Amino acid sequence: MKLEDILQKYYGYETFREGQKELIEHVMNNQSALGILPTGGGKSICYQVPGIARGGLTLVISPLISLMKDQVDTLSAAGIPAAYLNSQQKAAEVRAVESDLKKGAYQFLYVAPERFEQNNFRYLLTQLDIRLIAFDEAHCISKWGHDFRPSYRQVVSRVMTIGAPCIAVTATATVDVRKDIQELLYISDDCVVETSIKRDNLDFKIDPTFQKDKMVRRYVKEHMKDSGIIYATTRKQVEALSEQFTDQNISHTIYHAGLSSEVREQNQTAFVNDNSPVMIATNAFGMGIDKSNVRYVIHYNLPQDLESYYQEAGRAGRDGLQSECILLYSEQDIRLQQFFIGNTPDEVIQERKKEKLEKMVQYTKTTQCLQGTLINYFNPEEHLEPCGRCTNCLMEAKYDMSVEAKKLMSCLIRIKTPVSRGILTKVIRGEQVSQEMSQLSTFGLMKDYETKDIHGFIDTLLFNGYLDEIDGKLHVHPSAKDVLMSDVKIMTHYHPVSYNERVTIHTLVNVDEDLFEHLKKVRKELSVEMNVPPFTIFSDRTLTLFAQKQPTTKQEMFHIEGVGSYKLKHYCPRFIEAIKSYQSTV
Structure with missing residues (x-):
């Protein structure tokens, strides 16, 4: 059966989405592959379709019991025999599944990585016809990932002895995480398929309001017909918000690690089934939750890194309809995350977490497009364009930098070869780089500007799509001719400073x-x-x-x-x- 026939028969789609077929074909050619596709981008199909096509058994390593159950229910409903083994099953259930596995009754088996610690399970695998191995939520493998699980990483050496090709899929992977996964699973660069994390139906917003509680209550009341998730950092904050919602008669449920597994499951079911429209939760909630009609995700506190933020915010709008991702933050949030990071025993990982927190803080302060900032973090070489919907895109930029844009792009063109932003800045500020560059007509053309201001202009050009940054080098995009050859205006948030003017400094604004x-x-x-x-x-x-x-x-x-x-x-x-x-x- 052709791949498209399988897609049509079991999933009801006539064509594959971007990246899916390329990834599947690698697996069909017995090549291990890595797929980085956005939330809602159809990652499961990337290992389920080739699993059906290859026959035999596909072994899926999954981090959460709830995720396993959802996937098995979905496959079973489509007429595809599937099962899972997890710690919540009774001994008789486990024996029944193992017996059916030996008979070849299933095409898919979902297990947690901890299952490989059992000798009898490893022996069972030697008796099965395993033709494909899939790592779901593959960022959990990497020690640089935001949801790193040591058991996930430890299972790799055992899985590799099975002799079947591997496919790893995730929605969020920085360059470091991607390389780590590739090394562990022996995946070549040619077999990495990464599509844009860009999702045009998400509106990213930042609100530094001091009165978080009032803002959240007001927002939820204004969206009573919508389903949403509110993330808070601590259990205490989840409980406090829940008390406020109860006082205001706002229907909701909660989720955090301090609740029993039975209560967590009940609350999750109530939310997924639309019995409780609002979920207030810590980051213990959400991975693998396939609820498509979440209209908003509010982060009450600043997350520790952009990977966590994007994965959690990305649970909004999985059905493709317009949805909002709102981030609230305060200085206290930063101090709390610093405290958590300070308790990390591994010094190398601790330093990496500090760097990631700094990137998270920078996200709250940038004047550039918020979606573009996220895209640039995960894939620095992707061509950027303003989304036109986020807080920053909707905020009026008051400085016309068209003249500065022409100078910068003209200078880059005259250099004739891609260079780093540091080199471009030095040349246009008139700082010695090489004898050849000092002879350019654009040398020193912006000598009166600060380095940080020029970097800001370069960022604006990148985020408006007039420049690309590939392998750390700047390239002029073809669209730049619209600026160079016409009167197209480029606006930014730069404020020119005259060193002769007197400036009154106010430490606070809006003071009565x-x-x-x-x-x-x-x-x-x-x-x-x-x-x-x-x-x-x-x-x-x-x-x-x-x-x-x-x-x-x-x-x-x-x-x-x-x-x-x-x-x-x-x-x-x-x-x-x-x-x-x-x-x-x-």
Whole structure:
């Protein structure tokens, strides 16, 4: 049976999606292969179709019991005999599956990597006709992956003795993770198929709001008919949000590792079946959950890395309909992630995690397209274009950098060979690189600009698709002629600085000066009552934060710099009362 016939018969599709057939053909040619396809990109088909075509048994190594069950149910519903072995099965169930396996009753067997630690299972494998081995969620193999599982990595040496080709699939893999998987599974560069992580139906948004709770409650109430996931870093935060939702009569359920397996399964089922439209969870929830109608994913806290963020955010809109991915963050989130990283025993991995956290923080601060930033992180050589829907694309860029763009691209063209952004910056700033380059007409053309500003212009050109960066070298894209030969404008967020102008520096914005003065009077009254200097109660900076953020609960107060447990109890009620009183008069 042809591959397309299998696709049509069992899955109801007439054609393969991008990357699928290429990956399948590698496997059909007995070549081990790696597929990096976005969430919702049809990764399972990439090993199920060749598994059916090759005959015999396909052994699938999967990280989660829930994922195994979903896949086996889906295959069985399509008339494809499949089974799984996991730790939750009774001994009689295991024996029955093993007996059927020996009879050749199944085409697919799903197991967790820990199953290979059992001698009787390894002996069972020697009696089976295994013709393909699949690693689902393959990033779990790599020690550089965000969901690294040592058992996944340890099973590789045992699997390789079976003698069947391997296929590994994942939605998220950085360059380091990809190379690690390739080395472990002996996969050549020619057998790596990577499609863009770009998903045009996802709108990425960043909201640095201080009042996270209010924002989340408001958003969910405005989308009561939609299904969504809210991710929080800790179990405590999940429980706190759940209490608020209960008080507001918002239907929801929760998921974290502190719940029993029975409760987790019940809650997950309620969410998947649309009985509870909202799931509040830690990152323990989500891998392999094939719920297609999730309309929004909100991250209440900053994740530790972009891999985790993209995989979790990517659970929105798997049906292809427009969906939102919203990231909330605060400085406290960064400190919490730093604490977690500090407890990593392996120093090399700890340093790598610090680097990844820095990339995550940079994502919250970039002025470039958010989807483009994610694409650039996973595949630096992919041609970028602004999505036109994210927070940054919708934010008005006020500086016309068309002149700077023409200078930079003209300089790169005159150099005649691709160079790094560092070399381009030096040449256009007039810094000596080589005698040949110092003779260019564009040498020193932007000598009055800071290096960081030129890098910002280069980023804008990359993210607008006028430059490409391949192997660390810049190339002028054909679309650049629209800028060079016409009056096309390129806008950015650059602010030119005149070194002769006087600049008034404000450390905070949106501060209510009247409220600030009112809070100073309250502080003075307290200081007199307690016979202590005013600054020992709260500093001016803390009062400024009060005036800016206007907290009206102890929980909101506690998150402000300068507020400890003692001051929260003894001083804050007076300030909360003062803020509420002030708000009622304006």
